[in-house]
Amino acid sequence: MRGMIDFFRIICHNKRSLIGLIILVIFILMATAGPFIFKLNMTVDYNNRYLSPSLEHWLGTDFAGRDTFIQLVHGSKEVLLVGLLAAFFTLFVGALLGTLSGLVGGRLDAGIMLITNLFLTIPSFPILIIMAAIFSIRDPISFALVLSAWSWPGLTRAVRSQIISLKERDFIVICKVMGMSKPHIIFKELMPSITSFLSISFIMTMRGAITGSVGIMMLGLAPYSPTNWGQMLNLAVSQTGGIFNPLGFIYLFSPILCLAFFQLGSIFFANGIDEALNPRLRG
Amino acid sequence: MTPVIVLKRIGMAFVTVCLATVMTFVLLRLTPGNAIDAWARDYATQFGITLEEAYRRIAAMINYNPNEPLHEQFVRYISGLLHGNLGVSMVYQQITVNSIIANAMPWTIFVATISLFISFVIGMLLGVRMAWKRNSVLEPSVSLFTVITSAIPDFIFAILLLVVFAYGLNWFPVNGAYDPFVTPGFNLDFIVSVLYYATMPILTFVITNIGGWALMMKGNAVSVLGEDYIIAAKARGISESVIMNRYVMKNAMLPMITMLAITFGSMLGGATLIENIFQYPGIGYFLGEATRTRDYTVMQGIMLFLSVTMIVANLIADLVYSKLDPRIKVEG
Numbered sequence: 209m210r211g212m213i214d215f216f217r218i219i220c221h222n223k224r225s226l227i228g229l230i231i232l233v234i235f236i237l238m239a240t241a242g243p244f245i246f247k248l249n250m251t252v253d254y255n256n257r258y259l260s261p262s263l264e265h266w267l268g269t270d271f272a273g274r275d276t277f278i279q280l281v282h283g284s285k286e287v288l289l290v291g292l293l294a295a296f297f298t299l300f301v302g303a304l305l306g307t308l309s310g311l312v313g314g315r316l317d318a319g320i321m322l323i324t325n326l327f328l329t330i331p332s333f334p335i336l337i338i339m340a341a342i343f344s345i346r347d348p349i350s351f352a353l354v355l356s357a358w359s360w361p362g363l364t365r366a367v368r369s370q371i372i373s374l375k376e377r378d379f380i381v382i383c384k385v386m387g388m389s390k391p392h393i394i395f396k397e398l399m400p401s402i403t404s405f406l407s408i409s410f411i412m413t414m415r416g417a418i419t420g421s422v423g424i425m426m427l428g429l430a431p432y433s434p435t436n437w438g439q440m441l442n443l444a445v446s447q448t449g450g451i452f453n454p455l456g457f458i459y460l461f462s463p464i465l466c467l468a469f470f471q472l473g474s475i476f477f478a479n480g481i482d483e484a485l486n487p488r489l490r491g
Numbered sequence: 492m493t494p495v496i497v498l499k500r501i502g503m504a505f506v507t508v509c510l511a512t513v514m515t516f517v518l519l520r521l522t523p524g525n526a527i528d529a530w531a532r533d534y535a536t537q538f539g540i541t542l543e544e545a546y547r548r549i550a551a552m553i554n555y556n557p558n559e560p561l562h563e564q565f566v567r568y569i570s571g572l573l574h575g576n577l578g579v580s581m582v583y584q585q586i587t588v589n590s591i592i593a594n595a596m597p598w599t600i601f602v603a604t605i606s607l608f609i610s611f612v613i614g615m616l617l618g619v620r621m622a623w624k625r626n627s628v629l630e631p632s633v634s635l636f637t638v639i640t641s642a643i644p645d646f647i648f649a650i651l652l653l654v655v656f657a658y659g660l661n662w663f664p665v666n667g668a669y670d671p672f673v674t675p676g677f678n679l680d681f682i683v684s685v686l687y688y689a690t691m692p693i694l695t696f697v698i699t700n701i702g703g704w705a706l707m708m709k710g711n712a713v714s715v716l717g718e719d720y721i722i723a724a725k726a727r728g729i730s731e732s733v734i735m736n737r738y739v740m741k742n743a744m745l746p747m748i749t750m751l752a753i754t755f756g757s758m759l760g761g762a763t764l765i766e767n768i769f770q771y772p773g774i775g776y777f778l779g780e781a782t783r784t785r786d787y788t789v790m791q792g793i794m795l796f797l798s799v800t801m802i803v804a805n806l807i808a809d810l811v812y813s814k815l816d817p818r819i820k821v822e823g
Contacts, residue, residue, distance in 0.1 A: 325503075326510045329805055331760025331797045334778055338790050341782045342521050419644045423764050426646065427779055445650055445768065460654065464647050471642035 218484035225480015231473025235466075239288040242281035248435065249274065261458070270443075270459040280462050282435040286348065287418055287470075293352030294359065294417035295410050301360040303406060306367025307394070310375065320364065327361035336420060337429055345430040355417045363409055370402050408478045415474045422467060437463035497810065504806040511798040515791050516568050520561075527555070530581065553578035553788045577792035582784050588792035591777055599766070599773035602689055603758040606696035611751065614701050618708020619740050622716060623731075630709075637702030645699040646764040652691050653768060663691050666770030692769050696758065707750070711743035718742075749808040756804030760797050 219225045252274070261268045265275045309320040336358055345351045374380060383393050424430050425438025426445070433439060444460040527549065535545040550556035554571030555564065555578070571578065577588035621630045640648075657665045669675065670684040715721065716739060724734050763775030770776065774793060781789035 322506075326507055329507055329798070329802050330511055330514070331757060331794075331801050333763055334760045334775075334794055334797055337763065337779070337782050338518065338794060341785060341790070342518065423644065423646055426764065427767060427782070429782060441650065445653075457654075460650075464650065467647065468643045471644075472638070475638060475642055 215484050219477075219480045222480045222483060224476045225483070228473045228476025228478070228480060231469055232477055235284060235288065235470055235473065238281055239284040243285050246278045246281050248278055248282045268458050270456065276459050276462055279435045279440060280437070280466060283433075283437045283440060283463065284466065286433050286436040287421065287438075289348045290351050290355070290421045291414040291418040293348060294355040294421070295414035297352055297356035298359045298363055298413045298417070299406065299410050301356070302363030302409070303367055305360070306364040307371055307398075309364065310368040310371030311394070317368075321368075324361040324364050327358065328365070330358075332358040333420070333423070337424055337427060340424050340429040345424075351421060351424075351430055352417070355420050356413075359413055359416060359420075363413065366405070366409065367402065370405055371398065374398055374401055404482055404484075407481050411474050411478045411481070415471055418467070418470065422463075437467055500806060500809055504802050507802050508799055511802065512569070512572065512795065515795045515798075516565060518791060518794070520564070527581075552584070553581065555788075572795075577795070578788045580781075580786055580789050582781075582786045582789075588789050591789060592774065592793060592796050595772060595774040595777050598771060599759055599762055599775065601685075602692050602696070602771070602773065603755060603762065605689070606693040606700070607751065607755055607758065609693070610697045610700035611704055611747075613697075614704025615708050615740065615744065617701070617705040618710075619712050619735055619743065621705065621709040622712035622739070622743075623735055633702065633705050633709075637706055640699050640702045645695055645761070646768060648698055649692075649695045649765045649768040652695060656691060664688055667772070689771070692762075692765055692771050695765050700754075704747070707747060708743060711746055712739050715739050715742045746812075749812045752804045752808035752811070756801035759800055 219229055256269050265277065268276055270276050270279070305320055305324075309317045336354065339354045339357065340351075343350060343354060345354060380393065380397060383397055388397075421430075422436075422438035422441065425436050426441045428439075428442045431439060431442075434443075440459065440463045444456065444463075527546075531542060531545040531549055534540075534549060535542045538545075540548075546556055550559075550567065554568050554576065556567065559567070575589070577592070580586045580588060580591065617629070617633055620627075621633060624630075653665070656662045664670075664687070667688055669681060669688050673680045673684045675681055721734065721738055724738055759774065761775075762773055763778055765771075766773045766775035767779040774797070777789065778793045780786075781793065
């Protein structure tokens, strides 16, 4: 508990990370509570298209007379869910393989590194869109799996190098000499030292996954949800729902601004985490 | 770098190319079989031949016959590749994948090279100045710029440029690579038109890449500035601009040459979204088109081509780097 309080004290102390935290909390609230408060209605209503913002429609309506703000709120749930799942899968695979590779070494290490390097040298975005086309994505879980299929190698390599450099440090060597068990060394000594690194990687992977998912959606390759920000951009740009008519600009710019703010929030917050969890940086 | 290590690196690159080939083969195998079945049925009725004959002819066109056993499929696929034949498009059956790549590649390379060059040079100059004058306004403003440009994905910048400069102000064209009324060839009109149409894709890449280069350069330049030979040069009374441009710039640039090759490789693949937004007929645009129309042979061919390009770019980066900087010890 004390650790948590300390953590938030340090986050709040740093102006940047506080701003990041606030932005992220707003988005999380928007994604979790939002869809329950605002009911989505996607029926086409041509009499009310391109309305300006008003009390009834906070951000006006889109090219088919549907409320832009409510679409944005429901979209945030989709976007964040995909990002969260993808980051979770990536972290799991990356941390597991990276730790194994770093600790065991030898043949296993060489094998894992060969596969990792293969994945790293294949251009990831093209293969992502091809996989999206072949597996015809219909739900957040399969979307997240496709996205994480190409984001684990970077993390694996980074975790491996962290583990290798830690392995030779005095305190780990002493643990070994004292005859402590392997699981104890791994979970009680090694893991806490890379927690800050892993949490930052989690946020950054989520950030990358969200960019990737919005990009794929924008190309119209995963059209399972009409309110996802990427799908909104696709409708606005490719289907010309928002680029010709200045009245449609709110529909075009609201997902863009949300995406930008979310990314900025993640970067700022990640900066703060590094300071909060990495005692060496506090000084 | 000893010849043994060079050979080892080339060998590794070769293994990676082989694995990438196997991967694209697997990808093609995942193609829903009914796409080819439907094609074969159409083909048989169109030319009045038997279904088997149709499968055989299609197999000759795309190096793939779903009815053959796996190992025969693989042999057919590899022998096609060794003949430099990536098959024909499944949607436009008269067009070969080779010709699509050959037509699209110059546009992508053109945009990537120019934008890489511009952003690299500007980034270099900014980075050195940031390191040289630590307490100026340059440093915080470039940092802020970098945070913003790295937070906002490049395709968002592409949309913004498109909306503001093409649709809003009508300064730049909305799509295409050159004015359709200009005759392609080596004449002034054509060159001007090509540059004009490429401005916005180039601008997108430049905006999103400058920050990264500047910060990287600053980091390198700061460590170079701490070296003894810089202090010695100052003590000898060499002018600031000479130290900055000859001593610091040259030494700090070295490690970035590697990044240049790697970035070039990844830009070819990363151009997909931007080329689709500007409908610029580069390789990424055709990849997007092929994916939308489920043109599996084109997808597979472009994918393989991009992978090989990236592997080769990485290899060149590796080899060139150790040549450029004799201080580097390469481990095998």
